[in-house]
Amino acid sequence: MFGDxxxxxxxxxxxxxxxxxxAVAPRMEFGSGGREPKVDLRKYCSPVQDxxxxxxxxxCAIVGALEFQMLKGGRPLTPLSPLYVYYNGxxxxxxxxxxxxxxxxxxTAAIMAYGACExxxxxxxxxKFDREPSKECYDNxxxxxxTQYARLSTPEEAKVALSQGMPIVFGFDIPRSYYTAAAKTGRMPREGTYDLEPMSGHAMLIVGFDDHEGVWLARNSWGESFGEKGYCWIPYGLVNRYVWNDELWAIGSLEKVQTxxxxxxxxxxxxxDVQQRGTQQAQDALKKLRGEIRDDLQKRTDDAKTSMRDRLREQERQLEGRRNQTK
Structure with a gap:
């Protein structure tokens, strides 16, 4: 798709x-009105990015949400540049x-500050990820x-937003093996399958859910060869366990939503707040990430040592048992 x-x-x-x-950000909550038991908004989605x-x-998730708005609003698709948004973010x-x-x-703040070029x-x-886009890009x-963005407090609110035709950007930490499995089958395994592996932070765009199956429908950004033509199903339990608090974001014309x-x-x-504290926010996030990686490595080292001691003790018990049998 991109020549690489x-x-x-x-x-x-x-x-x-x-x-x-x-983060300092608007919040969104819903009144009465209920929601659907199943939603699939893929018909309004643009081709999956890679x-x-x-x-x-x-x-990529934010650009996918903006292109979604074009198509859902009945406008022709104008593909936008994720690289432009990534640089400006x-x-x-x-x-x-x-x-x-x-x-x-x-x-999302980069979209508000700099827009999105074609x-x-x-x-x-x-x-070219570290090159500033041309003046023509900014001018055009x-x-x-x-378009607005607002934080949602719970997965239930995300379902209400989806029922009203709004995609949800979310971030969470899960081991890479969940993605490897979903790449082949289109579905992530249930929570607990790969929990002993290192975590990886990733963002995707939720475009549906199914209460009967207990799964979310997520648009990834690893090309259309991933999962179901770029999408995958994620069990509710996996999201409940690993989704980042305050990292469920509704994107769209939010003030027009009546409920x-x-x-x-x-x-x-x-x-x-982003303009004043953006650098510090990113540095704090990276510091937090490094600390989590360090703690995770230490835990794995300690677990390995404990496992080794347990195996040695078990071997000693078995040897002692054999000695007693030969007496």
Whole structure:
């Protein structure tokens, strides 16, 4: 799709950073009105992007949500540039020269601050991830004045939003093997299958769910050869266990949703907070990530030592048993 050699599944980038503290952002809650037991919004989705080996998953998810709005609104699709959004999200964090990944609200803030240019103006070439887009890109970027983002508090609220035709960006930590399984089958295994493996932070776009099956429908950004033409089903239990608190985001014309209420910080206050503290937020997130990796490695080392001691003790018990039998 993008002219780069397609990586193997184990080489794909992740790139979602988890906020060390909750971001300043509007919140959204729903009144009465109920929801559907099953939703599938794939008919409004654009072709699945392929992020390749860089950490642009949040940018791909946000671009997917914007293109979704075009198609659902009956407008012709104009493919947008994830690389443009990825660069400007890192620019807000002062990390435009690093393939650092993104905080989700930095990706949405980048749309508010810089818009999104067309894919044809800034094509997805991963060797250009650290290059500033051209002046032409900024001059011709699309603004999304009616687009807003807001945090949802619970998965149940995400189901209500989806029932009203809004996709949800989310981030969570799970072992890579869940994605490897989903790449082949289109479905992630249940929680507990690979829990002893290292975690990887990733963002995707939720575009549906099925209460009967107990699964979410997520649009990934690893190309259409992944799972079900780029999508996969994720068990509720896996999301409940690993989804990041405060990292469920509704994207769209939120003020037009009749049964919803926006409250808390305004979008302007959220933007001002990112502009003032974006660099510190990203640094804190990376520090948190490094600490979690260090703690995870230490735990695995301790578990390995404990396992070795247990095996040695078991061998000693078996030897002692044989000695007693020969007496």
């Amino acid at each position: 050699k397609k990586p193997q599944i184990e080489d794909y980038g992740f790139g979602a950073l988890r906020s060390a503290t909750p 992020q390749l080996t860089i950490g642009s998953c949040n940018a 890192r620019k807000l964090a002062g990390m435009e020269k690093e393939d650092s990944g993104l905080l989700c609200h930095h990706a 894919e044809k103006r800034w094509p997805y070439r991963i060797e 970027s699309r603004t999304f004045e009616t 919803a209420r926006l409250f808390g910080p305004t979008l302007q206050e959220a933007m001002r």
